[in-house]
Amino acid sequence: MSVLSYFYHQPWRIFVLTLSWMMAISSLSADIGSAHATTPIERVVSPGGVEAWLISDPSVPVISVDFMFVGGASLDPDGQEGLASLAASLLNEGAGDYDSQAFLGRLADQSITMNFRAGADTLGGTLKTLTENGAEAFRLLGLALSEPRFDSEAVERMRAELIAGLQQAARKPDQIVGKVWRQAAFGDHPYANTPQGDEDAIRAIAIADLQRFAQDHLTRSRLIIGVCGDITPQELAGYLDEAFGALPVGDPPSDIPETTVQQRGVMVIDQDIPQSIVLFGHDGPKRAHPDYFAARLVNYVLGGGGLTSRLADEVREKRGLVYSIYSYLNPLRQAGLINGRFATGNDSANQALGVVREEWDRMAQHGISADELRDAQTYMTGAFPLNMTTTSSIGSLLTALQYHDLGIDYLERRDALINDVTLEQANRVAADLFDSDQLLITIIGRPKDIEATLPAPG
Amino acid sequence: MRANLSHFLIHRPAGLGFLGVAASMLSFQPALADVFKPETFTLDNGLKVVVVSNHRAPVVSHMIWYPVGSADESAGKSGIAHFLEHLMFKGTDTLGPGEFSEIVARNGGKENAFTSFDYTAYFQNISRDRLGLVMQHEADRMRGLRLDEAVIEPERMVVLEERRGRVDNNPAAILREEMRAALFLNHPYGRPIIGWEDEISALSLKDVTDFYDRHYAPSGAVVVISGDVTFDEARALAQTHYGPIAPAAQRPIRKRPGEPAQRVSKRLALTSPLAGRPSWRRSYLAPSYNRAEGLQAHAASVLGEILGGGPTSRLYKKLVIEDKKAIQAAAYYDGSAYDLGTFNLSAAPADGVGLDDLEAALEAEIERLRDDGITQAELDRAKQRLQSGAIFARDSLSHPGYTLGAALMTGRSIDDVEAWPERIAQVTLENVMAVVEDILGQPGHVTGELTPSTSS
Numbered sequence: 001m002s003v004l005s006y007f008y009h010q011p012w013r014i015f016v017l018t019l020s021w022m023m024a025i026s027s028l029s030a031d032i033g034s035a036h037a038t039t040p041i042e043r044v045v046s047p048g049g050v051e052a053w054l055i056s057d058p059s060v061p062v063i064s065v066d067f068m069f070v071g072g073a074s075l076d077p078d079g080q081e082g083l084a085s086l087a088a089s090l091l092n093e094g095a096g097d098y099d100s101q102a103f104l105g106r107l108a109d110q111s112i113t114m115n116f117r118a119g120a121d122t123l124g125g126t127l128k129t130l131t132e133n134g135a136e137a138f139r140l141l142g143l144a145l146s147e148p149r150f151d152s153e154a155v156e157r158m159r160a161e162l163i164a165g166l167q168q169a170a171r172k173p174d175q176i177v178g179k180v181w182r183q184a185a186f187g188d189h190p191y192a193n194t195p196q197g198d199e200d201a202i203r204a205i206a207i208a209d210l211q212r213f214a215q216d217h218l219t220r221s222r223l224i225i226g227v228c229g230d231i232t233p234q235e236l237a238g239y240l241d242e243a244f245g246a247l248p249v250g251d252p253p254s255d256i257p258e259t260t261v262q263q264r265g266v267m268v269i270d271q272d273i274p275q276s277i278v279l280f281g282h283d284g285p286k287r288a289h290p291d292y293f294a295a296r297l298v299n300y301v302l303g304g305g306g307l308t309s310r311l312a313d314e315v316r317e318k319r320g321l322v323y324s325i326y327s328y329l330n331p332l333r334q335a336g337l338i339n340g341r342f343a344t345g346n347d348s349a350n351q352a353l354g355v356v357r358e359e360w361d362r363m364a365q366h367g368i369s370a371d372e373l374r375d376a377q378t379y380m381t382g383a384f385p386l387n388m389t390t391t392s393s394i395g396s397l398l399t400a401l402q403y404h405d406l407g408i409d410y411l412e413r414r415d416a417l418i419n420d421v422t423l424e425q426a427n428r429v430a431a432d433l434f435d436s437d438q439l440l441i442t443i444i445g446r447p448k449d450i451e452a453t454l455p456a457p458g
Numbered sequence: 459m460r461a462n463l464s465h466f467l468i469h470r471p472a473g474l475g476f477l478g479v480a481a482s483m484l485s486f487q488p489a490l491a492d493v494f495k496p497e498t499f500t501l502d503n504g505l506k507v508v509v510v511s512n513h514r515a516p517v518v519s520h521m522i523w524y525p526v527g528s529a530d531e532s533a534g535k536s537g538i539a540h541f542l543e544h545l546m547f548k549g550t551d552t553l554g555p556g557e558f559s560e561i562v563a564r565n566g567g568k569e570n571a572f573t574s575f576d577y578t579a580y581f582q583n584i585s586r587d588r589l590g591l592v593m594q595h596e597a598d599r600m601r602g603l604r605l606d607e608a609v610i611e612p613e614r615m616v617v618l619e620e621r622r623g624r625v626d627n628n629p630a631a632i633l634r635e636e637m638r639a640a641l642f643l644n645h646p647y648g649r650p651i652i653g654w655e656d657e658i659s660a661l662s663l664k665d666v667t668d669f670y671d672r673h674y675a676p677s678g679a680v681v682v683i684s685g686d687v688t689f690d691e692a693r694a695l696a697q698t699h700y701g702p703i704a705p706a707a708q709r710p711i712r713k714r715p716g717e718p719a720q721r722v723s724k725r726l727a728l729t730s731p732l733a734g735r736p737s738w739r740r741s742y743l744a745p746s747y748n749r750a751e752g753l754q755a756h757a758a759s760v761l762g763e764i765l766g767g768g769p770t771s772r773l774y775k776k777l778v779i780e781d782k783k784a785i786q787a788a789a790y791y792d793g794s795a796y797d798l799g800t801f802n803l804s805a806a807p808a809d810g811v812g813l814d815d816l817e818a819a820l821e822a823e824i825e826r827l828r829d830d831g832i833t834q835a836e837l838d839r840a841k842q843r844l845q846s847g848a849i850f851a852r853d854s855l856s857h858p859g860y861t862l863g864a865a866l867m868t869g870r871s872i873d874d875v876e877a878w879p880e881r882i883a884q885v886t887l888e889n890v891m892a893v894v895e896d897i898l899g900q901p902g903h904v905t906g907e908l909t910p911s912t913s914s
Contacts, residue, residue, distance in 0.1 A: 057514060059512070059513070059514055060849065060852045061849060062849060062850060062852075062853045100779075101770060101779070104768075104769050104770050105770050108768060108770045108839070108843060109839055109843070111842070111843055111846030111847070111850075128850070130846060130849055157778065160785050160808060160809070161785050164785050164806065167734040167735050168733075168735050169734065170734050171731065171732050171734040171910065172732065173627055173732065229853075273626070273732070275619065275622040275623055275626065275627050277627075305563050306559065306563065306568070307547065307559045308556065308559050308563045313556070316616055317556060318612065319612060320611065320612030320613060320614070320616050320619075321615065321619070322616070323616055323617075323619045323620035323623055324623070343619065343627075344619060375560075375563065378564055378566055379563050380566075381566065382567070382584075382585055383566040383567065384566075385515045385516055385517050385585070386515075386517055386584075388515045389514060389515050389517065389685075389856075390853050390854050391853050392853075
């Protein structure tokens with residue numbers, strides 16, 4: 001909290017994805033993969049039947065728990081958009097006998113971090129504690145999940161905070177252009193909505209709605225748990241029942257329909273800012289697609305590799321038009337996407353966009369070279385262990401493995417899945433994946449010489 | 459979800475709060491005096507090497523810190539330290555532009571760099587068996603950078619785009635930039651790290667190469683290696699790759715102008731169509747950890763925690779929960795600076811509450827603090843929370859490097875970092891009340907108000 005943002009200047013590429021729901025999702029799919037020498041994953045089942053995957057690592061006296069309930073904000077009922085987010089914000093705001101200040105005070109005094117967050121497809125949570133406070137941390141988590149209070153003071157406070165966030169977002173160029181992209185892409189489908197919902201809908205949510213949400217959604221049949229840190233399987237087994245054992249079994253979540261990007265073309269949102277922000281994307285593979293890794297590899301070459309990708313080289317390094325440009329696969333549960341972003345002075349937006357289209361076409365027509373494939377493979381396999389350096393990143397990896405149904409032996413297989421991709425497969429996938437005519441492009445700013453082909457939202 | 463909103467209102471660089479130093483991150487029980495247990499040695503050419511072993515994953519973080527930042531620029535040349543940081547990726551006698559980055563990526567590594575007021579740092583996170591490789595190239599660009607007009611011009615455009623994206627498109631950032639300029643009357647901390655646009659535009663190749671020749675040398679620089687490596691391995695590799703670099707003839711002396719006592723409070727207001735909600739901040743000058751006397755800076759960290767460290771803090775409880783005048787309220791002490799730190803208050807009003815009303819409520823809360831003091835229980839809880847942070851800081855590959863590097867670049871020692879939890883434990887009620895007067899009792903401070911314009 002501070003004026004520190006000014007403290008720090010990275011020379012390039014801050015991967016702050018502008019679409020907040022995409023962030024939640026892509027973190028699940030991000031770099032799930034191989035690991036070299038890591039402790040094997042253990043499947044722990046509590047006496048009460050709660051399952052978690054664990055990597056036990058006593059090197060620091062800290063325990064991190066990452067968990068999720070499958071089914072997220074995209075299941076919010078019509079007229080209650082924001083329900084999952086509001087409920088998530090309230091789970092650490094009072095439970096059992098503790099009101100908000102009592103509950104938060106217990107967390108703070110024992111240095112326990114407990115957070116909840118609704119994404120489009122999941123409601124996720126994290127718990128981080130010193131080993132010595134482990135019992136209390138799991139007990140408080142159990143209260144938060146099974147006996148949330150939803151006191152009116154806390155509900156009104158969090159409602160106001162959520163609405164204030166939406167009001168901020170409504171004028172932030174980055175947020176506006178992301179929201180417009182989603183709405184243009186998904187129309188009436190729930191993926192058009194932000195998980196934070198809609199101001200009017202949030203105002204209409206009653207305490208009874210929140211209580212019903214907790215009963216229906218916080219259930220064992222939707223639950224996935226990953227744990228890492230200074231804890232043995234035996235200790236964890238006991239703690240799991242404390243935290244999750246009282247939850248009802250419940251039903252699996254209903255699923256929203258599958259969808260694809262509904263429009264293509266260019267939309268310009270007029271705003272008087274010096275730098276245009278440009279988002280682009282079209283359909284891509286979902287996580288379970290057999291070509292998923294081939295697509296990851298070709299995307300790495302195009303826009304995934306920091307300063308070394310083709311987009312960064314052409315648009316930033318050679319022409320100096322942007323500070324940051326990237327593309328990424330964005331596999332949602334019911335849609336697959338490839339998305340990208342750059343920002344450039346209004347005068348150069350057209351030129352930069354032209355280069356993106358050329359690179360998109362070059363990828364479709366010529367694919368990548370054998371050298372580029374090999375470099376992408378060594379990067380994706382070699383960089384993977386960098387994700388396994390904190391207990392929380394390992395915990396979230398363990399959750400993602402289960403969410404995507406990748407198997408408990410996946411870490412041992414990941415290198416081969418990547419290295420087995422042939423040049424032929426990569427280039428077949430590139431030819432299928434990239435189609436500049438299909439791009440949906442939303443731009444905010446005053447971009448010079450760009451003709452919109454789609455009307456901006458009223 | 460609270461974190462979500464504070465993203466809008468309170469700007470903490472994503473995941474990098476720990477740069478704010480040891481302050482909120484480091485701590486623990488007094489008995490466990492050591493935090494990172496680093497081992498160090500110094501090469502004959504003056505380069506200091508710090509090693510923190512951590513064998514969780516077969517990877518290392520390799521960072522090099524140079525004791526030069528934006529506050530070391532001469533007047534009229536703002537942005538040069540940061541511009542040079544970008545240009546350090548543009549090749550040497552042995553590697554072409556961008557080639558080091560390609561080597562890092564091809565070997566499964568990630569890299570980046572950053573510039574602050576007092577330092578510039580570069581890092582690679584990479585498989586343990588590639589440590590020698592990245593050292594070789596990092597050592598190469600310490601003295602061997604080769605620049606020409608053809609590479610600096612596109613990169614200047616990149617930096618100007620960076621400035622547009624970070625500042626010009628963002629009213630809260632514009633306000634913070636000018637608040638800082640108003641807070642520091644005389645010290646170069648008032649200039650933005652990234653530089654003023656006109657001055658960035660005017661920097662010449664010679665400006666940049668002179669700055670590089672003057673400031674990039676082994677003595678004064680620090681390499682921090684953390685991860686899956688032993689002290690002996692790290693020492694041997696550092697000797698091989700950094701050992702042969704000739705020492706600089708003379709190390710520049712860091713001497714910046716000071717700040718006069720400030721007697722006038724200042725108010726800055728920005729109305730913008732890009733602001734969705736009003737917000738309020740106030741900044742005070744404060745001693746840095748480096749310049750503080752006794753436990754002054756440690757007490758300021760404790761004060762920040764009591765006053766504004768999260769949803770159980772005084773400001774949040776009073777303004778948000780009890781009075782319902784605000785939807786956010788926070789305080790933060792930043793003591794990670796060679797010369798001067800800052801103490802900051804921020805708040806966002808609830809619907810229907812004017813900024814003047816909010817400010818009056820905040821000031822009343824500060825007055826209550828000055829009149830009635832804090833309780834022993836508040837002090838103990840805040841100290842305990844700060845102290846636990848040090849254990850969490852160890853749960854990371856890169857925290858040790860950031861914390862130790864930033865400390866060494868801002869005049870502190872490794873012992874200061876390692877003893878931080880112990881010193882936090884020693885902070886008394888009197889220490890805290892003394893900094894309340896020293897900092898919050900100053901007549902001079904800067905208030906910034908951001909308000910949405912009615913039509914966008």
